[in-house]
Amino acid sequence: MNFDLSDEQKMLGEQARALLADMSPYDRLRTLIDxxxxxxxxxxxxxxxxxxxxAAIPEEHGGLGLGSLDLGVIMEALGAANAAVxxxxxxxxxxxxxxLAGSEAQRAAWLPRLASGEVVATFAYAEGPGPxxxxxxxxxxxxLSGCKSPVADAGIADLAVVLVEGGHFALVELNQPAVKRTRLDSFDQLRPHYRIDFEGAAAEPMPGIFMLERLVDQAAVQAAFEAVGAADACLRMARDYAMDRQIFGRPLGGFQAIKHKLADVAVATELARSNAYYGGWAAESSPDDLPAAAAAARLSxxxxxxxxxxENLQVHGGIGYTFxxxxxxxxxxxxxxxxHLGNRAFWADRLLNAEPGSQVKAA
Structure with a gap:
């Protein structure tokens, strides 16, 4: 059994990292915030x-038709760069x-435009404190009537997929008078969130049903890839600083306490990467295993x-807290x-309640 990425997937990751290194350095992020x-x-x-x-949009709708692992490779690169997209x-x-849930007409109308970047969309699922x-x-x-908050990237989105009563989805174009968007204060200045009020807005029902859990599980796997990429970037940043910073006549990284900190981060990151890979495989090849695999990937x-x-902040000390x-x-x-997509307790419950998949059944 091969536990490594394919050569094509490695090349995909290299291309993504090269583009992001060129177009999204840290000074670019500061410029965006300013x-x-x-x-x-x-x-x-x-x-x-x-x-x-x-990447993951079917070829008949203008995409490349790649799988969850391929998408994860891109997400890992985006996480490492902390990209503002x-x-x-x-x-x-x-x-x-x-x-998953759209009609053929809805897929034909929107997926090519999403793949080309012509249209930006968002997914509105939360309604403030509560579920x-x-x-x-x-x-x-x-x-469509109601309120969704917080909704990531709603300020730049042209289209929203909205979770409505009964667990169904609705498609809403956001540039209409019956949709009111209010920007919220966000701790992450590079991923703004909004409150959206729908006051009888024109909307289309999406015919697919019982798709929420699969969508959320697949997204949890991709969130895990993003977290792994970002954690790896933090580890490398802390390591480089510890090797350069001199204290008491020797590199900071020469002290055992710092070595232990970075080793613990490295172990946690590799475990999370392994779980993300397994989640990506389950999303493509073993749907029965996906709920548990997604929850494990998300938690790790x-x-x-x-x-x-x-630990990156702690290794840098006071200067790490500066802009x-x-x-x-x-x-x-x-x-x-x-x-995002539920906190640690939410995903711990999902892991505990996940129906055993094919591995457990086979045992």
Missing amino acids: SDAEWDEPLWRALADMGFLG PFMSSIVLAAEAIR VFATGATLKAGR GIRCFEMAAR EANCHFYYRRERMLAV
Whole structure:
């Protein structure tokens, strides 16, 4: 059994990392924050030109038709760069929701435009405090009413897939008078969130049913890949600083306590990477195993990124908390990702309640 990525997947990752290193350095992130930009639009266009936005979209709808592991390779690179793009919202969640639950007409209308980057979409599932995936919004006679908050990337989105009563999805174009968007204060300045009020907005029902859990499980795997990429970037940043920083006449990294910190982060990151790979495989090849695999990947991803972001700050010391240092980009993203799609307790419950998959049944 081969536990490694294929040569094609490794090449895909190298291409993504090269593009991001060129177009999204840390100084670029600071410029975006200083200008109060909601996203890095030139980077989004470049990702579209390289075909990354259409990686998991079927070929008949303008994509490349690749699998979950291929998409994960891209997500890992985006996480490492802390990229300010709506890839999770538009591609991982909204585009996949349309592929799973949309009619053929809806797929034909929207998936090619999402793959090309012409349209940005988001997935609106929360309704403030309460259930993570709330169904209070109502769709009657083609009109959507209710409130969704917080909704990631809603300020730049043209389209939303909205979770409505009964656990169904609805498609809503956001540029209409009956949709009101209000920007919220966000700890992660590079991934803004909004409150969206629907006041009888025109909307289309999506015919696919019982697709929420599969969509969320697949997105959890991709969130794990993003966390792994970011954790690895934190580890490398802390290692490089520890090797360069001199204290008491020797490199900071020469002290055993620092070595132990970084070793613990490395172990947690490799465990999370292994779980993410398994989740990607299950999404493609073993749907029965996906619920447990996704929950395990999500939990280990939360843990490794939290540990890496915090230890990176600690290794840097006081300078790590300044805007001029780069640690805060990852700490902010980690705090946001820790609750996106449900927090640690939510995913621990899903892991405990997951129906045994084929491995358990075979045993």
